[in-house]
Amino acid sequence: MKSFRADYVFPVYADPVKNGIVTVDDTGKIISVSDNPADHHTPHVEKLDGIICPGFINTHCHLELSHLKDKIARGTGMIDFIKGIQGFRHASETDIIAAATQADADMYNRGIVAVGDISNNALTASIKAGSKMYYHTFVETFSFLPERAQEVFDKAVDLLAQFRPQPSSITPHAPYSVSKELFRLIKNYADTHDDNLLSIHNQECDDENKFYRYKLGGFVDLYQFFGMDISFFKPQARNSLQSVLPLLSSKQPILMVHNTCTNLKDIYFIKRFDKKINWCFCPGANLYIEKRLPKIDLFLDQGNNITLGTDSLASNGILCILTEMLTLQQNFPALDTGRLIKWATLNGAKFLGIDKDKGSLEPGKTPGLNLITNTDGLKLTENSKVVKLA
Known part of the structure; x- marks a missing residue:
């Protein structure tokens, strides 16, 4: 499994999660979206700047x-x-x-x-x-x-x-x-x-x-x-x-x-x-x-x-x-x-x-996972780019 933390996670079917963590398996299937602060300190979480959203x-x-x-x-x-x-x-x-x-x-x-x-x-x-x-x-x-x-x-x-x-x-x-x-x-x-x-x-x-x-x-x-x-x-x-x-x-x-x-x-x-x-x-x-x-x-x-x-x-x-x-x-x-x-x-x-x-980061789906970089909080900027995570 892989876990990614970002400034915001947009599940789409629910409200944005500040400092959220998305966990996926090797096939890209969503395992969970978490806002639990305790999860931030686990060693397998990759910390990223920006917004995570579906493909x-x-x-x-x-x-x-x-x-x-x-x-x-x-x-x-x-x-x-x-x-x-x-x-x-x-x-x-x-x-x-x-x-x-x-x-x-x-x-x-x-x-x-x-x-x-x-x-x-x-x-x-x-x-x-x-x-x-x-x-x-x-x-x-x-x-x-x-x-x-x-x-x-x-x-x-x-x-x-x-x-x-x-x-x-x-x-x-x-x-x-x-x-x-x-x-x-x-x-x-x-x-x-x-x-x-x-x-x-x-x-x-x-x-x-x-x-x-x-x-x-x-x-x-x-x-x-x-x-x-x-x-x-x-x-x-x-x-x-x-x-x-x-x-x-x-x-x-x-x-x-x-x-x-x-x-x-x-x-x-x-x-x-x-x-x-x-x-x-x-x-x-x-x-x-x-x-x-x-x-x-x-x-x-x-x-x-x-x-x-x-x-x-x-x-x-x-x-x-x-x-x-x-x-x-x-x-x-x-x-x-x-x-x-x-x-x-x-x-x-x-x-x-x-x-x-x-289309959404719901457990069980394989929607793809994108990171939008160079954001200003919840806003995109002219320098925003997309990085494919899964």
């Missing part, structure tokens, strides 16, 4: 885009970012696999224990199968053209089989890239298959809402750029989230990712439906692409689970959940460390359905 859960990543690090210009907006991604879609498999393998190792070393990962091909399947982290793969579907819905869905089913028996599911990409017909096929599948978690990119830019409300803005130009005839699409007179929410399954948990331009009316709108909505924030990617962040304050205490993600190295300089936490704290000082740690651990584990084993 981090990254609920939104694109491992297969890791080869695009520093390839796409920062701050040019969502439309140009999409064009940039498409320009690199035909990179060599050797480069894609090498970069993804390195990214997988880097995430593990930065204290991440589980990942919700988006995939459009099977190149990362073997990496995930051999990873030290838990993966749930979201097989992503694209097609805004109604006539292609069945073809695209069938290909997604075939791709899903290449990831099995790893945890995986079929999911829509975004409101602007999935037709109603394709949404319905995914809904029918999700309604009839267990554990088909859903993850959808939501309201990443103003143009997405403009397109749905008025059929105006950058997405009209983007479809022209790709040579697509969207004359069939009629303005919905409401934001994208409100337009597509009725098309999503009520049976499965749904992760709304990014939410950069989600407003209070959108948040209240979801309360009218029996949907299992979770929010995921990826602040590093929001700043990289749009140079703006979601209005985090609107989402607090609304009754929905909130998680954190990194997005991809195409839109972020580093796949590190602690970095995402620091970005949020710097921009929203009212967010306390306890709330951020819960978003980064237990909430992500709950969405992925692995909270019986991950």
Whole structure:
């Protein structure tokens, strides 16, 4: 067994423990969390400065885009970012696999224990199968053209089989890239298959809402750029989230990712439906692409689970959940460390359905063990780093 003492231990399921001690066995299973002063003097306790918390859960990543690090210009907006991604879609498999393998190792070393990962091909399947982290793969579907819905869905089913028996599911990409017909096929599948978690990119830019409300803005130009005839699409007179929410399954948990331009009316709108909505924030990617962040304050205490993600190295300089936490704290000082740690651990584990084993320092679990260094009492600082303990 190993025992670690720190300035604070965050079990997550309970209040922080000052001068707490965490004891784990050789497999990383939590034996105990103690606040007994007598335990501090036992010889096997390693004394550390900082905060001990569970391993981090990254609920939104694109491992297969890791080869695009520093390839796409920062701050040019969502439309140009999409064009940039498409320009690199035909990179060599050797480069894609090498970069993804390195990214997988880097995430593990930065204290991440589980990942919700988006995939459009099977190149990362073997990496995930051999990873030290838990993966749930979201097989992503694209097609805004109604006539292609069945073809695209069938290909997604075939791709899903290449990831099995790893945890995986079929999911829509975004409101602007999935037709109603394709949404319905995914809904029918999700309604009839267990554990088909859903993850959808939501309201990443103003143009997405403009397109749905008025059929105006950058997405009209983007479809022209790709040579697509969207004359069939009629303005919905409401934001994208409100337009597509009725098309999503009520049976499965749904992760709304990014939410950069989600407003209070959108948040209240979801309360009218029996949907299992979770929010995921990826602040590093929001700043990289749009140079703006979601209005985090609107989402607090609304009754929905909130998680954190990194997005991809195409839109972020580093796949590190602690970095995402620091970005949020710097921009929203009212967010306390306890709330951020819960978003980064237990909430992500709950969405992925692995909270019986991950997400909190409860005896019997193997959640991973992180030390956050260079803290100021209960607060993170710009110099805080993460060290993986178990």
